[in-house]
Amino acid sequence: MRKARLPRALHPVAWWLWAVALATAAGRTGNPLLLLLIFGVLGVTVTLRRTDAPWARAFRYYLTAALVIIVIRVVFRSVFATGTAPGDHILFRLPHVPTPAWYAGIQLGGPVSLEAVLSAALDGLRLACLLCCVGAANSLANPKRALRVLPGALYELGVAVTVALSVAPQLVESVQRVVRARRLRAGRTSGLRALRAIAIPVLHDALDRSLRLAAAMDSRGYGGTGTATASSRRWTGLLLLTGLAGLCVGVYGLLDVTVPHAVGLAGFAAGALLCAGGLYLGGRRVSRTSYRPDPWQWPEWTVAAGGLCAAVVLAAGSGYDPTGGGALRWPTLPLVPALAVLLAAAAALASPPPPVRSAP
Amino acid sequence: MIRFERAGLAYDGSEPVLHDVELSIGEGELCLVVGATGTGKSTLLGAINGLVPHFTGGTLTGRVTVAGRDTAHHPPREYADLVGVVGQDPVAGFVTDTVEEELAYGMEQLALDPAVMRTRVEETLDLLGLAGLRHRGLHELSGGQQQRVAIAAALTTHPRVLVLDEPTSALDPTGAEDVLAAIVRLVHDLGITVVLAEHRLERVLQYADRLLHLPGDGTVHDGDPATLMAAATVAPPVVHLGRLAGWTPLPLSVRDARRHGSGLRTRLPEQPRTPHHDSHATTAPVLTAEDVIVRHGPVVAVRGASLTLHAGEVVALMGRNGSGKSSLLWALQGTGRRDGGRIRVRGTDPKTVTAAAARRLCGLVPQTATDLLYLDTVAAELAQADRDAGRATAGRARAILDAVAPGIADDHHPRDLSAGQQLALVLAVQLTADPGVLLLDEPTRGLDYHAKDGLRHTVAALAATGTAVIVATHDVEFATTIADRVVVMAEGEIVADGPAPAVLTASPSFAPQIAKILAPLPYLTLDQVRAAWTPAS
Structure with missing residues (x-):
């Protein structure tokens, strides 16, 4: 067995690239069979490649949310009837609620056609698929390790998020403890006065804790080896701001058909360059190393490329089914896009299995 | 290694906490800092790596240097490679979430080479016996393990000084022993200078090379432990026994005392003449619990515990961290979970009555006593306590507080009080309801000998x-x-459930020092020895 395939955690960025690419692919297709195929791929990959960490158990919540999205979509489409084309198959009729004249744009109730329900379900399915792609990335990649990939200039941001992630459960625990203690004094645990009696000890606790954490981080050298001068800080800010402005102009140019394509591209490129410069300059002021950084080896390349391949094939239009709910017929599974999605699955399974934690 | 030159420290608008301190601590010394609460132990420790005054505020006069580096010119983070700091609550200082990452954190900040980091993490894991826990989440560990991880994390930067502020105060005796053993090994194997503050002298005194005693007037008494202990006002039982028997040099550990003690053992009667304390226990049961079960999700915290409590009886509930003590107390009070079993306090199940009635049956002071306090002044808390207890006349809570701990002013903010005073205030709040049963969960945490004495009198x-x-x-x-x-x-x-002398002398980890020294004689306290003592003629 090759070294790169030994059990280990895959680089979080590889998982995110793969998942975002699949989400792009899902967004570009209207074929329910392809969407279901993507769901299947996500499910299999998450089952086989997630660790036993707390965040890895989140996928089923995303699945529940996905189901809710589809149901809401169908219900809304049925209640806010958007009209039916002649020749539609009417399933049933909801009682029609007359709306006032100034509210004329929206109809409540009325006939519900099979076509409308199907197209709503398809829309919902596509949205749900996007959500599950994000969910898969969240379950597969350790969020804290993903933050470590941030460029040096954004390190503080990463630390803030990491600390917030660990403080949130402590805050919940603190509230539970204080509410329980409040009952020992036979105080009420609801109402405005109780809020004060609960909030004050909890806030005291949180402040104490953050001060102690800050002292500990300071003692351990956090933010120690900086060489930032005032002028370098100003330059960083200037570069980042103009860079972001450039990016905005570029994106606008690319999306608006009346602006020449070249202008958009140029703006985009210039913005990206300026941002990169700003991040580089900002990153120079922090010098730190990272312990056991996640390696980027061929499985990472494979996973990312597999996902991108699916995205490119589907974005090229081969998977798009414009008929949507137009005609009532069983959709066919187009060969090339299906193969592309399966390729993404194969690439994901080429990743090394997750590390097995020894029993405590 | 560490030098204080005429160092003084004052916080704004108050008397200086430290005044003209002259101190020089050498390489490889284990230095124990003792003193009552509020005498400046934490200030002294914080001054070593510049957290005081850079982080806490205050004015530093004189000079504090570590390996020649002056804290006046360097912020704490520039001491990361020189001074490792471990606080009282290890969890509060954790930045990452697994053992291995926590160990690497300090080195990452110092931008050490990844290969160096890897080897140092491995060697430190072995040094503190954490190799089996390396991938574990920090919050799954026991208190003793967490404290050892915190020490390991401070050690990976290869500091030459390790500063520990009450590292064992939250730990059970076994966990504390593990941590102290690790610290002693560091001093002996690596020659690290350790500065350690601790209230529970009986645990650490024997390991100290040097004692810094802070009497509370801003000065620091510095000397050899055996010499300083001969006259110190706070001392562990072994020292008191040594003084009583006139042993020289004064023994500081159970081992030393036992070697002196063979003569003493032959001169003491087989049975102590007095009980180990004045008992007020009667035979009238006030609380009966049968087969109490408490579950937290899949974890069974209390597995069918049965207990009977009599009026005037004082019961010590012991056991390692996580053995279910707190869950049992909360269940007995009626506020906590109970998944099975029967509890009767004076014939009533506290779970079935209102919270106000339950606290008249059973008062509980939780582990974090300050959770009960939420008002701005001591007076407001006491007035609220009178109202909570449904008393028509105010002043009952104040009277109780004055009996428990006299001299706490009305206008103080409860959060500004010392740990002992906060406990006294919470006790007063709970006792205003006149409960027939009082439950105390880890009340001695962070208390000095003086505050513990006060608590002992209150309980008696x-x-x-x-x-x-x-x-x-x-x-x-x-x-x-x-x-x-x-x-x-x-x-x-x-x-185990039985009379204190029988249970306490049965197991070595729960035996008091006097019992360990005088075993097999069933003596527990110094007063018993004093009463039975006939000096050699």
């Missing part, structure tokens, strides 16, 4: 009026001085 006075008291504690010496009965829990079950 309550017992004399017929209140039954259960104290969950890790503090063996404290339990010895107050308890009629000792109940030991393990894995949610009661594994």
Whole structure:
């Protein structure tokens, strides 16, 4: 067995690239069979490649949310009837609620056609698929390790998020403890006065804790080896701001058909360059190393490329089914896009299995 | 290594905490800092790496240098490679979430080479016996393990000084032993200079090369432990016994005392002439619990515990961290979860009555006592306590507080009080309801000898009026001085329940120092030895 395939955690960025690419692919297709195929791929990959960490158990919540999205979509489409084309198959009729004249744009109730329900379900399915792609990335990649990939200039941001992630459960625990203690004094645990009696000890606790954490981080050298001068800080800010402005102009140019394509591209490129410069300059002021950084080896390349391949094939239009709910017929599974999605699955399974934690 | 030159420290608008301190601590010394609460122990420790005054504020006069580096010119983060700091609550200082990453954190900040980091993490894991825990989440570990991880994390930067502020105060006796053993090994194997503050002298005194005693007037008394202990006002039982028997040099450990003690053992009567403390226990049961079960999700915290408590009885509830002591106390009070079993306090199940009635049956002081305090002044808290207890006349809470801890001014903010005073205030709040049973969960945490004495008197006075008291504690010496009965829990079950002398002398880890020194004689306290003592003619 090759070294790169030994059990280990895959680089979080590889998982995110793969998942975002699949989400792009899902967004570009209207074929329910392809969407279901993507769901299947996500499910299999998450089952086989997630660790036993707390965040890895989140996928089923995303699945529940996905189901809710589809149901809401169908219900809304049925209640806010958007009209039916002649020749539609009417399933049933909801009682029609007359709306006032100034509210004329929206109809409540009325006939519900099979076509409308199907197209709503398809829309919902596509949205749900996007959500599950994000969910898969969240379950597969350790969020804290993903933050470590941030460029040096954004390190503080990463630390803030990491600390917030660990403080949130402590805050919940603190509230539970204080509410329980409040009952020992036979105080009420609801109402405005109780809020004060609960909030004050909890806030005291949180402040104490953050001060102690800050002292500990300071003692351990956090933010120690900086060489930032005032002028370098100003330059960083200037570069980042103009860079972001450039990016905005570029994106606008690319999306608006009346602006020449070249202008958009140029703006985009210039913005990206300026941002990169700003991040580089900002990153120079922090010098730190990272312990056991996640390696980027061929499985990472494979996973990312597999996902991108699916995205490119589907974005090229081969998977798009414009008929949507137009005609009532069983959709066919187009060969090339299906193969592309399966390729993404194969690439994901080429990743090394997750590390097995020894029993405590 | 560490030098204080005429160092003084004052916080704004108050008397200086430290005044003209002259101190020089050498390489490889284990230096123990002792003193009552509020005498400046934490300030002294914080001054070593510049957290005081850079982080806490205040004015530093004179000079503090570590390996020639002056804290006036360097912020704490520039000491990361020189001074490792471990606080009282390790969890509060954790930045990452697994053992290995926590160990690497300090080195990442110092931008060490990844290969160096890897080897140092491995060697430090071995040094502190953490190799088996390397991938574990920090919050899944026991208190002792967490504290060892915090020490390991401070060590990976290869500091030459390690500063520890009450590292064992939250730990059970076994966890504390593990941590102290690790610290002693560091001093002996690596020659690290250790500066350690601790209230529970009986645990650490024997390891100290040097003692810094802070009497509270801003000065620091510095000297050899045996010499300083001969006259110190706070001393562990072994020292008191040594003084009583006139042993020289003064023994600081159980081992030294036992070697001196063979003569003493032959001169003491087989049975002590007095009980280990004045008992007020009666035979009238006030609380009966049968087969109490408490579950937290899949974890069974209490597994069928049965207990009877009599009026005026004081019971010490002992057992390692996580053995179910707190869950049992909360269940007995009626506020906590109970998944099975029967509890009757004076014939009533506290779970079935209102919270106000339940606290008249059973008062509980939780582990984090300050959770109960939420008002701005002591006076407001006391007035609220009178109202909570449904008393028509105010002043009852104040009277109780003055009996428990005299001299706490009305206008103080409860959060500004010392740990002992906060406990006294919470006790007063809970006792205003006149509960027939008082439950105390780890009350001695962070208390100095003086505050513990105050607590002991309060508990004794309550017992004399017929209140039954259960104290969950890790503090063996404290339990010895107050308890009629000792109940030991393990894995949610009661594994021992009997008179204090029998239980405390039966197991080595729960035995007080006097019992260890005088075994097999069943003596527990110094007063017993004093009463039976006939000096050699």
